[in-house]
Amino acid sequence: MLAPYLIPDRREAGCDEAGRGPLAGPVVAAAVILPPDYANAALNDSKQLNERQRNLLREEIEREAMDWAVAVVSAEEIDRLNILHASTHAMCLAVKALKEKPEFLLIDGNRFYNETDIPYQCIVKGDAKLMPIAAASILAKTHRDEIMTRLHEEYPHYGWNHNKGYPTEEHYRAIEEHGPTPYHRRSFTLYKQHSLFE
Helix, strand or coil: CCCCCCCCCCEEEEEEEEEECEEEECCEEEEEEECCCCCCCCCCCCHHHHHHHHHHHHHHHHHHHHHHEEEEEEEEHHHCCCHHHHHHHHHCCCHHCCCCCCCCEEEECCCCCCCCCCCCCECHHHHEEEEEHHHHHHHHHHHHHHHHHHHHHCCCCCCHHHCCCCCHHHHHHHHHHHCCCCECCCHHHCCHHHHCCC
């Protein structure tokens, strides 16, 4: 089971994002403060869970967390900031949206541009080590998947209901055929060489 906190008796918020790699859609981040006695052996890095497991855990996290928040940064803003800055900006927005100010931030990854006055620590693969970060990874992933499923209804050609905007061959083919949408990240490479499709 993952560790419930880094230091006991400190109000720690786990922070993680989803959607750094896709060609389309926003990057979504979450911040979660779990109760100090929280325990759930099923809680894990969202990438290690299937969709049903993530959705069940999301319900529990949103119900049981002391506080949680989700923030969304658009494709347009990703193009303006670059994806790394947009990802950490989304995490900071999620932290600022918490009703209860954390004493410390647990950041998944190795780089963070802190826009808050709260001390933090970056933890590589933190979503597989600490429950608050794993919880944040699940909320970020499930909320982003919901957004991409809704956007699929507006632009059904791109298969976002199952590829969630990631660079699959189907997605590249749809961009070749229909062109990019307003939700595509223009700073990303949206076209593959035609020879790759032959």
